[in-house]
Amino acid sequence: MSLQEKKAVFSILSSLLILGGYFYYTFGIHADENLPLQDNVQFWASFTLTMIVVTIILKIIAHIIFNIILAATNEGEDPEFMDEFDKKIELLSDRNGNYIFVLGFISSMIPVAMGKPVYYMFLILLIGGFVGGTLSDLWKIYYYRKGV
Amino acid sequence: MSQQHIENNIRTLRFFKDELTQQALAQAVGVTRQTIVAIEKGKYAPSLELAFRIAHYFQVPLEEVFTYHPALDKIKSSKKKNPKK
Numbered sequence: 001m002s003l004q005e006k007k008a009v010f011s012i013l014s015s016l017l018i019l020g021g022y023f024y025y026t027f028g029i030h031a032d033e034n035l036p037l038q039d040n041v042q043f044w045a046s047f048t049l050t051m052i053v054v055t056i057i058l059k060i061i062a063h064i065i066f067n068i069i070l071a072a073t074n075e076g077e078d079p080e081f082m083d084e085f086d087k088k089i090e091l092l093s094d095r096n097g098n099y100i101f102v103l104g105f106i107s108s109m110i111p112v113a114m115g116k117p118v119y120y121m122f123l124i125l126l127i128g129g130f131v132g133g134t135l136s137d138l139w140k141i142y143y144y145r146k147g148v
Numbered sequence: 149m150s151q152q153h154i155e156n157n158i159r160t161l162r163f164f165k166d167e168l169t170q171q172a173l174a175q176a177v178g179v180t181r182q183t184i185v186a187i188e189k190g191k192y193a194p195s196l197e198l199a200f201r202i203a204h205y206f207q208v209p210l211e212e213v214f215t216y217h218p219a220l221d222k223i224k225s226s227k228k229k230n231p232k233k
Binding site: 004 | 151
């Protein structure tokens, strides 16, 4: 597995762990406080904003740990370096991931239009963002293996 | 997604340059080893700039590194419905 593929796999795993952990923290450990608020728009807005900040901070920490591990294994390649092949693959996979997110965004409007509770909208939005990001990384692995 | 219409002789050129490694070539032309692997396998057609850099590194004309086969090229030509003559 190449360095670029390892980066994509690590990104998928870290996203899964961070989001899973955050959801477990909010709706598992603090379920008594948060579950009654699931119809409250203010709760979902603060939940989403906090999740974005937490995800960014933890992703940076995970990124640093990943780079330390790479330096320790002594692969001799700069993990931050991107050439034209990497940039083309990133553009293609990000485009595909963004299509999924837009699909999720449009789908999130459907339950609101049907008069369903507001948490459906936020959940579909969050799932759309997560699936879009994960598929974007999976497409990276696919493009690295199959070529562009 | 292989680029069958663009062949390359990078593997041969590396062989005649004292079995130059992919990593050494990648460093010399400013790309990752993965990119050299993809080009050699025909999975990626490099930019003109990178193609020239590779040719320059081996001190050969571009045509000796890359060969274009028009018959295999599935080019999408734009068709005009009512071409004016």
